[in-house]
Amino acid sequence: MLSLKKYLTEGLLQFTILLSLIGVRVDVDTYLTSQLPPLREIILGPSSAYTQTQFHNLRNTLDGYGIHPKSIDLDNYFTARRLLSQVRALDRFQVPTTEVNAWLVHRDPEGSVSGSQPSSGLTLESSSGLQDVTGPDNGVRESETEQGFSEDLEDLGAVAPPVSGDLTKEDIDLIDILWRQDIDLGAGREIFDYSHRQKEQDVDKDLRDGAEQDDTWSGEGAEALARNLLVDGETGESFPAQFPADISSITEAVPSESEPPGLQNNLLSPLLTGTESPFDLEQQWQDLMSIMEMQAMEVNTSTSEILYSAPPGDPLSTNYSLAPNTPINQNVSLHQASLGGCSQDFSLFSPDVESLPVASSSALLPLVPSNSTSLNSTFGSTNLAGLFFPPQLNGTANDTAGPELPDPLGGLLDEAMLDEISLMDLAIEEGFNPVQASQLEEEFDSDSGLSLDSSHSPSSLSSSEGSSSSSSSSSSSSSSSSSSSASSSASSSFSEEGAVGYSSDSETLDLEEAEGAVGYQPEYSKLCRMSYQDPSPLSCLPYLEHVGHNHTYNMAPSALDAADLPPPGALKKGGKEKQADFLDKQMSRDEHRARAMKIPFTNDKIINLPVEEFNELLSKYQLSEAQLSLIRDIRRRGKNKMAAQNCRKRKLDTILNLERDVEDLQRDKARLLREKVEFLRSLRQMKQKVQSLYQEVFGRLRDENGRPYSPSQYALQYAGDGSVLLIPRTLADQQARRQERKPKDRRK
DNA sequence: TTTGCGTGTCATACT
């Protein structure tokens, strides 16, 4: 369990770092409770890599030396962990993405979106047209790859390039462009600013900033103006017509705002009531959309490290938080209203009605009540999906095409759409909270995320026990003189090691000098470490000094005796000698010591032999206490040496993998953000289209007397079964409110 | 001369 704890901690830390880098807030508790399995996998996965390895077991194959026994496990571990991390990181976004694909299915050709609804088209026609668009695509597009998706986007005029996954500069630029394009919708956001701020009071400032920026970009909406009949005064974006659907969305978006009691009229009647300012509804609609897009863009901003100073603000959270609230209308049949001749000419419209251009004229907008909130009361309750996507007009209408439409639209839009939005909310709330985003940027700048390891190491290094080893060593050994004395004469040779306080070293050195080669040459050669032909003590010394660190293990005093041996003044020197010197250099200190102590077997054996064999080996020889001590030290140091190598390798791999993970996550994030932007745009277009359709259908309805219904008194209600009902406003409002609660309950 | 890096060791905690 200890290991579990350790790895748990470590894994969590790493994940937290990774996720924090991409702006995703990690709630460990949540995962522990609700997603234990995944977490465990992630955490335990690593543990396997850290499982201690019995190096001596590897002896036969690897001989245990210089090989990283865990390399394989480690790689697997990291790979698995990386994948897991990516999956998890993507999880939040991917889910939405999946649902988003469904959205694409509904996307209509631009023509429809442009707002120039064929005025001549009957409701049936329009519906059928919609169906045509959606039907075929439905199954196909969901399975489409990213590329396909991007294509769709392009169809819509989206700039999104094929989703490559890499957040290249181009991508960033693209995001930038998209953002700017969408920004023009941001006007009027302030209306909603405070409605959803419960959580983000602190973010207000940011939001304000964002709003300002929106204004700055508003000018770019000129393009949209050119195309569309309706143009947002502020943003310049065009909108076909504002309908209840919009209202509902808006209302949902702005649930908390004060709702003037008699707003109902506004909702559905916008078309009919010419009194209201045309731009209010539109404005609100745009606000809503702009907020959503702004959120998306803001996220981008954080991700792309950039850029737009646009402060991440409420908008994001606000929008998305709203989404969940969107009611799904399933209730229904309140009143069967007769769908007057849908085919009737528009000319029939009463003057009042006429004020509402069926198509997408600015006149439609007037419907909107001054207060966005008011909309909530009426339409807010009604489902977005229902309002926006009138399923069928079965009622009395002849239209047969209707039935099919509703399902796709109703089902996908209602559920998938709303769910998706909610998911987006979650994603934003969790990971792309503006505040966090800003923090994220900081983190990136400081690269603090990755610096965790390094951060503590430096400090600890300096701070910690610096002198501990030296002090202990000095105390233990007679040669308390530190390195300062190393330079001194005869004793110098061994003082270097002695300096550290480990008498054993000095001893070994001496032994080496005195003893020279021992009978176990073959073994050394075998190791390729050195051919110990000429054990020239003297020559060894210099090397040893280089190699020899202060770290010598305390040896028995007896060893010291031999250690003090003299200097190598008298060694043979010749051509071979240099070679020998070179070889000596190759030897490790322990090898030198072993040789000096006449250890009858190789260090390799000493280090890598299993305990049993090792003890058996020792028992075969009559070894002195000093020799035994040295052997044990060699074994200990040798194992520790390998452990240190493994440890370093692991550490390095960890860093590299983290780096890779961060890169991958950044790429994914950028891609998802691009997709999100496109989805939002598509959604907006769809809503516009639905509005137009709603207007068109409603405008063609006629009562028994052949007169059009007043939008202020009647509204179209979409039933769960796809039927469309014409009901009084009052009932519609009631239902809407009822349904308004459902989503909330359902979500939590 | 200073600095960063790689390595070997040690000490210590854990398995």
Next chain:
DNA sequence: CAAGTATGACACGCA
């Protein structure tokens, strides 16, 4: 408890 392993901290040597 002994043998191993893991890892932070140091000290060296080197470029």
